[in-house]
Amino acid sequence: MNKPHALFTLLLLLLAGCTGPAPQSVADLPTRAATAVPLPTALPTNTAVPIPPTFTPVPTALPSDTPTVTPIPTATATATAVPTSTAVPYGYSTILGYSAGGHPITAYQLGNGPDQVLFIGGIHGGYEWNSILVTYRALDYFLENPDAIPANITLTIIPAANPDGQFAVTGLEGRFTAADVATDTFPGRFNANNVDLNRNWDCNWEPTGLWRNQEVSAGAYPFSEPENVILRDFILAKNPVATIFYHSAFYAVFTAGCPDTLPASREIADVYAYAANYPVYEQFTSYPITGDAGDWLATQGIASFTVELTNHTDLDWPQNLYGMLALLDYFAQE
Ligand SMILES: [Zn+2]
Secondary structure, eight states: OOHHHHHHHHHHHHHHHHTOSOOOOTTHHHHHHHTSOOOOSSOOSOOOSOOOTTSOOOOOOOGGGOOOOSOOOSOOSOSSOOSEEEEETTEEEEEEEEOTTSOEEEEEEEOOOSEEEEEEEOTTGGGGHHHHHHHHHHHHHHHHOGGGSOTTEEEEEESOSOHHHHHHHHSOSSOOOGGGOOSOOGGGGSOTTOBOGGGOSSSSOOSEEEETTEEEEOOSSTTOSHHHHHHHHHHHHHOOSEEEEEEESSSEEEEOBSSSBOHHHHHHHHHHHHHHTOOEESSOOSSOOOSOHHHHHHHTTOOEEEEEESSSSOOOTTHHHHHHHHHHHHHOOO
């Protein structure tokens, strides 16, 4: 082939390229389509693309009817305006909102009775990480033993009221184990704004609180911290018969009041402490406490007490289970 001939052939080929490939028979098309890159088998989580109307809907069973731990990504659990809800056995979990550092605060709601009981762990974050794990331990127990929740009670467990503090010492959101906890747990007491969340509630609030003999930030004003706004609004909406906060480590149960102990708080604190074999005190007297969560609940007429675990590592289990069961039994209606 001489050069001009080759150029002419090239020109023809280019022209052919410009006008598209030679027509193919229709029978070729499926084969070509089948060689396309396969669709990912796992859909990405951000599947905001509208589902074609011809799609079969995802199972529409309400969470309480769904006996499975498989997370359901769509927020079908409740009609209330919450960001996301996920079915768990005998109930569902809900992300109530996000911390100053952007970590979720999750509530697990079990049972369906009109009387609300709340267990809240970890308001002092990773510094009191066993107060988080004891509420997860309770969650597991009541998931395995749904009959332990009386029919008239809804039990809601919020394991980590200060997820920033948990994240600071574990690097994790949600569940963790003791092996995940850093040696230095001190920074885990506070949220991402460096505020002690249990000095930020509106009972005797002061801008600077005390932790032992050390001054800590109590926030710019009462309820300045998003975690506490979330918790406050959730508790007020629930109007619970009992709210229990877990802390460590004073080996005691403390009743709540502002300034005086709420009689209903004292009553349920006694029930729990007796069954769990903790000494019970009306006030924490080791150093002045300002802006305490349970004390503020007393101003709203909501009964509450604090469980201080014995040390910073043990869950005091089944000791606390006995207290929890006694409390539920106290509110049970035959
Ligand atoms: Zn604490």
